[in-house]
Amino acid sequence: MDLESLLWLEEFLKSFQGAMLVISHDTSFLNRLVHEVLEIDQKKLWIYKGNLESYAEQKAVRLEQLKSQYAGQQAKIKEVEQWVSRFGAKATKARQAQSKLKALEKMDRVELPEERSTVRFRFPPAPHSGREVITMNKGGVRFGEKTVFKDLNWTLTRGSRVAVVGVNGAGKTTLLKLLSGEMGPTDGIVKFGHEVKVGYYAQHQAETLDFSRTVLQIFEGIAPEMPVSQVRAIAGAFLFTGDAVHKKCGILSGGEKARVALAKLLLSPSNFLILDEPTNHLDIDSKEVLLEALQDYQGTLCLVSHDRSFMAPLVDSVLEIQPSEDPKKGSQVIQLLSGYDDYLERKIKEAALAAAPKSSPKKEAAPTPETQVRTRPSNNQVRTWERERDKLETDIAAFEKKQAELHLILGDSKIYEDKPKALEILNQQRELEKKLGDALARWEEICTKLSSTDV
Ligand SMILES: Nc1ncnc2c1ncn2[C@@H]1O[C@H](COP(=O)(O)OP(=O)(O)O)[C@@H](O)[C@H]1O
Ligand SMILES: [Mg+2]
DSSP, X not given: OOHHHHHHHHHHHHTOOSOOOOOOSOHHHHHHHOSEEEEEETTEEEEEESOHHHHHHHHHHHHHHHHHHHHHHHHHHHHHHHHHHHHTTSGGGHHHHXXXXXXXXXXOOOOOOOOOOOOOOOOOOOOOOOSEEEEEEEEXXXXXXXXEEEEEEEEEETTOEEEEEOSTTSSHXXXXXXXXXXXXXXXXXXXXXXXXXXXXXXXXXXXXXXXXXXXXXXXXXXXXXXXXXXXXXXXXXTTOOGGGGGSBGGGSOHHHHHHHHHHHHHTSOOSEEEEESTTTTOOHHXXXXXXXHHHTOOSEEEEEOOOHHHHTTTOSEEEEEEOOSOTTTOBEEEEESSOHHHHHHHHHHHHHHHHSTTXXXXXXXXXXXGGSOOOOSOHHHHHHHHHHHHHHXXXXXXXXXXXXXXXXXXXXXXXXXXXXXXXXXXXXXXXXXXXXXXXHHHHHHHHHHHHHTOO
C-alpha cells in the first residue's frame, strides 16, 4: 500500500468506533492506532498495554526480570546438582537425593528467548564516484502513447540520500530503472558520473534468487574466499541463525527472501545504491537491521519505500512524482526543498482532509454500514477526546509499569535499611497511585462520552 492510501486508512481507523485487531510491520501506523500489543513469543501470547513504543519499553523490563530469574534458577539447579553428586552416594542421604532430583525435574524451567544477533553488518570498501553521480537533461520515458514523465533536468550529487515518493503508478520504478542504467531514456539524456558503481535492488528483486540454492550457498557465492565462520556471522547479521541457513531459497518466506537478496546486494561493492521498495515483506526487526546498515553507508542513496519510520531517519531530500490525469503529459517530477518530515506532515494533512466524512468518496463507498462514520457531536470534539484518551492510555501504561518497578524495589527487604531512601520510594508510590487513579477516572469519563457518540 502506498503512503497516501496508508495515511488515509489510518485517519479512517482513528475515528472508527469499533474494536480493531491489526497485524502490521509498520511501526508508525501501529504507534498511532493501537492501545494494546499482543506478542507471540516463545510459544506464548503476551499482552502489553499501550502503543508499540510502550511495548518495547515494557518488553525490555520483562526481559531483564526474566534474565535475573533465569540466573537465580540456574544457580539453584547447580547447587542441588552439586549436593547430589557429593552426598547422593551415601546410604543415609540417598533418599533425600532422589527427592531433590525429582523436585528439579518438576521445576518449571525459566527459558530465555533467542537473542537477536549483535553482529553489525559492514559494507565492503568501494571507490569514490565523481561528484555528479547522475545528470539528466530533458530526460523522459514513454511507453507507446503513455508518457511516464518528461523534461526532467536533475543532478544527483555524491553522498546525497534521496527519497523518491509518489502514489503507486506515478513512475518511481521507471525513474529508478533509468538511474540504475537498466533502462535508457526514450527522450533526453541521462549521464553517469565518473566511476559510478551501481547496486540496484529492483522492486521484485527477491524473486530473482536461485531458488534451488540454500541461504548459506548464496552467501558463500558472494565472497568465495571468505572463511565459513565469517559467512555465518554475516548470515547472522541478516537474522539467519542455526538451521535457517540450510533452507533452500525456494521455500523461504517473502521476508526471508528479501533479506537474502538485500544481503547479496549490500555485500557487493557499490558507491550508488538504488533500492526500490526494499522494506516490502520485512518485519520490524529486519527493517531495523537494514536501516542501521544503510545509516552507515558512505555512498549515494536513492530509495523508494512507503515506510515512514524507515525513511525519515535515512533520507536528506525528497523527489516527488505527481501523476497527471493526462496520459500525454505524464507525471511531474519535483525536487522538494524541504526534507522528509515536511513532506510527511503535508501528506498527513491531506489524508485527514480526504478522510473527513463529506469530502471522502472512498468512505461513502465503504462496504458495510458498520464501517461508515456515524453522526456525532462534532468531528473535532471527538478527535480531541480520542487524542486525550490515547494519551491517557499511554500514561496509564507508563504509570503501571513504574508501579511494577516500585513494587519490585519495595519487595526487597534491604531497601528498608536505608530509611530516607525507603521513605522516598514509598512517597513516590503514593503519588503514583494518585496519578493512576485520576488518569483512570478521566479515561472512564472520556470512554463514556465517546461511546455515547455512537448511534
Ligand atoms: N513496460 C511497461 N509498459 C507499459 N507501461 C508501463 C511499463 N512499465 C511501467 N508502465 C506504466 O508506467 C507507469 C509508472 O509505473 P511505475 O514506474 O512502475 O510506477 P510506481 O513504481 O511509481 O508504482 C504506470 O502507469 C505503469 O503502468
Ligand atoms: Mg514501483
